[in-house]
Amino acid sequence: MPRSGVPLTTCSLTSGKGIARPWKLVYYRAKKMFDVNNYKGRYSRGDVEKLKVYQALHGNDWKKIGELVSRSSLSVALKFSQISSERNHGAWSKTETQKLIKAVEEVILKKMSPQELQEMDSKLQENPEGRLSIVREKLYRGISWVEVEAKVETRNWMQCKSKWTEILTKRMTHGRDVYRGVNALQAKINLIERLYEINVEDANAIDWEDLAGTIGDVPPSYVQTKFYKLKATCVPFWQKKTFPEIIDYLYEISLPLLKEKLEKKMEKRGTEIQTPAAPKPVFLFRDIFYCDDDDDDVSGGEDGGEKS
Structure with a gap:
């Protein structure tokens, strides 16, 4: 009390x-x-x-x-x-990736209430081949990354969280290139315009869940990462600026340049921009927690790099 x-x-x-x-x-x-x-x-x-x-x-x-x-x-x-200990760096091995997927699934299930687990068990008893679902927020919110790290063993919690965001984004979007080429340019434009429109004084006041729709059906942390890279690459001395000053710079200086660049790329025949997919409230377990032959990290960058 x-x-x-x-x-x-x-x-x-x-x-x-x-x-x-x-x-x-x-x-x-x-x-x-x-x-x-x-x-x-x-x-x-x-x-x-x-x-x-x-x-x-x-x-x-x-x-x-x-x-x-x-x-x-x-x-x-x-x-x-x-x-506390030495960790691997660079590309994730297939074994590490599979351990991460299994670890996240176990931690999420562990956090579910007895009632939720009982409902899942009842559904399986009624229909063993049934399709279990999970609310999207449970796939990235409230996960104990320290627990995940302990299960993965070869990576620290930050690496695990970053890699999971990459995997989850790929599976939520069914592998679509939501942040590459003209789609990336349009996503940056959408993000800047939306941040300017909401007009907040502090980054902590941003509802990243709501902003995810500017890119597509992606987790909030994915949008946060893209915004960080956007301000770090476009705004000079951004560390010394207030949040409103950063947004004003992006809106007044970077936005026109991005629109001009997009317009030039759209002049090429066959160039199309994908409409951002609306965030799904629920996903099937089997569409998120599975391991396949594509689990090797071939991006070549630290913890997934710029892969979409």
Whole structure:
């Protein structure tokens, strides 16, 4: 119970009023935003050494370690996963990719409520050949990447999350080139115009789920990654600019150039732009969690590179 004496559920429900999100998500997001230990900046060499020492003393008691180094428990857990052991780099092997897909599936199923699992079991009992479905948000939201990392073993949590976004995007879009050639140009144009239209002061206020439709049926993290690369390549000294200044630059300077470039490419015969697919609310398990001969990473870049 909070210090105010008001039950947690009451506080959470009141805080989430008017926000189109489950109250638990609103609560955890607010808790993360207002935890001062989430804004300590980069870890220095001294911080990293302290983290190693405290982990050796206290094991994986991240709450205790977080208190000792004045960081959030999530922050120290994720940082330690990056430095704790050697990890592979570069292209993912077929075995690694298959382990990742299996690990994500297991973590998602583990997080489901007993009622959800019981419903799935009942459907399988009634029809063993039936087609089980999963709500799209469960495919990327609330996944414990530390758990996934432990199951994959050869990659850290950031690599796992990045690779899963690549795999999930490919399977959600059925392998369509949603961000290549003229489609990429149109997607950038759509994204800039939409960000300018919503007119927010802070990137944290953006509903990336809603913006995903500017590119197609893709996960929100995919759109976030593309926006980051867009501002990093188009906006000079973007680190020193406020979010509105970045959007204004993209809209006033980059947008006309992108439209001109697209217009020239469209003059070529046979050039067509795909209409972004509307996000599907539900997917079949079998369309997402499967392993095939295409699981080898042939992109040649670190963690998937620019593959769409």
